[in-house]
Amino acid sequence: MISAAQYLPGRVAAAKAGIGALNADAVLVSKPENVVYLSGIKSSNCHLILTPEDGYIVTDFRYIEAAGNNKAGLKPVMTDQSKTLFDVINSLGFSSLAVEEEAITYDFFRELSGKFKGKISSAAHLVEDLRIVKDDYEMECLRRAEAIGDLAFTHICGFLKEGMSETEVALELEFFMRRNGAECLSFDTIAVSGVRSSLPHGEPSDKKIEAGDFLTMDFGCKYLGYCSDMTRTVAIGKVTDEMKKVYGIVQRAQQTALEAINPGKKASDIDKTARDIIKYEGYGNCFGHGTGHGVGLEIHEAPTANPTGETVLKPGMSVTVEPGIYLPGRFGVRIEDLALVTETGYEVLSHSDKDLIII
Template identity: 45%
Template structure:
């Protein structure tokens, strides 16, 4: 598996006149190597690959990383990298321009006897298509989120704080097998549900509130992401209207996911329904985004999403309507693009739930 990924990268390196790349960001480095730790370096040449770490991770790297030569460094990493670059006879070295700080770039440019060239998402372009093992990990992360959500439905009640619900949610995610959260859970009730990224506070959840829960977990280094909006007690006529519009938009977008369409085309399907019902000004973010080792990856499913969808891409479908000082509704599923359409990985119910 990792050998195949490395060969795909080498093909892209040749196309871009690179004879080496330096990977320092956890998602790209670990994707290429199988390592699960951090603060390490992967140098991939056209014929050899060297994994560099320190004494904290050497034993771990030797057990996890099979397609690299393992080297332990001491002292200044820039000096060690300089020796590796010379050993591999690298003249043009690609680097992750969105990961490497300017300070580190200057340090490496000064010490390495090669030209540094931005990779421009070279590894991410490979990562965008998930293989069967990756999809299986994401499915498991999604199923853990579904299980935790069902526990929250049994737990939550008016009088609790958003923070209490957030803590309970994290407990169940980890209880069911998650290694951590994909992102800090969004727990927003009442008027705060109009905040698309309203993280939990000490606000008390009241009867008549919408409660928006946007959360995900990590399983085997892969993320999940889902959102459900539930009703505490009874919903007003306007709350019901808005919820049903969002649900209609979300399900219409689901039906339009398939290979060959762009993210912007899918976004338009959901967005047009919200616009047609008079709430276009209250849906400000994209319909969705890619998910994998990172919670936000390519492709974008938004008005600016020009990537053509292909089988193996994993994306979210999450339209919303947010009415300031009133309430908000978002409904989100995680899906994988298949040869004929898409498979919905989030199994939790989407019809309006009353607590």
């Protein structure tokens, strides 16, 4: 069993080192994925309070034993009806506190503003900026998560038959991933066929899979908290020349964009590589989403590989490459791999076949 334990103190130290630039005495970490990243504790009610010198893990009775065993060097503090998180914050005597504005609710902000008399500011993306570059442990988790996806794709290709519904396909993928080591899904499975395959994020329906359909499956699971994400489009029974042509364009755009991944490139360069090929072939209007995104503890995280993605790729970043062509009322094709940026280029984590499979 691999473990994040040895990485936690270094992550906490890096977060503490970033507090100075926020012009705050302390930072309140509230996003569950950021809490897991820094403390190793998965909880529905846990906040970290970090100062340049100290770190606290604040939670309730349900998680306090686990919090007490944290390997990040954080001091556990239990909240209850007589001692709330706001009381704990006030007891530490800060004159300013940075909060994760995208992670807290307006209700939480209002209560904090009423009870904390110091200055409240934004923590920006303090922890997300650390998470964007994966360490060896995280890269291994992503590889293992993606390997479960590959196994599931091989399985579903042997399982699929005409007459099955999209829902049955999705359920089989989900059950198989759980059976093979996944702790849960990383997002709701997409399985869309025939005319429904032009819906980039369509939900599986009762529609039966028929000969002549494309079937697009976009699915993923979590392994030790890390997400997998892959998409394959397969054909059922037979394909028209146009289907074959469109599939070929998407495959070439996907492969070329994947090969464009290199440290020093901007995320938007990866998008442009795929988009230019699809545009040149005359399908530019049929590819309306970004080419990819980072994957880690969250299914969608930085960097964003779309036309405005400014992030410069660095070794250890993850990015999906998932161009598609969607012809409303007719059919759609998307192919997606997850890759890591390496010192010299990229490492693809999904290994499933991308040549057109006709089942």
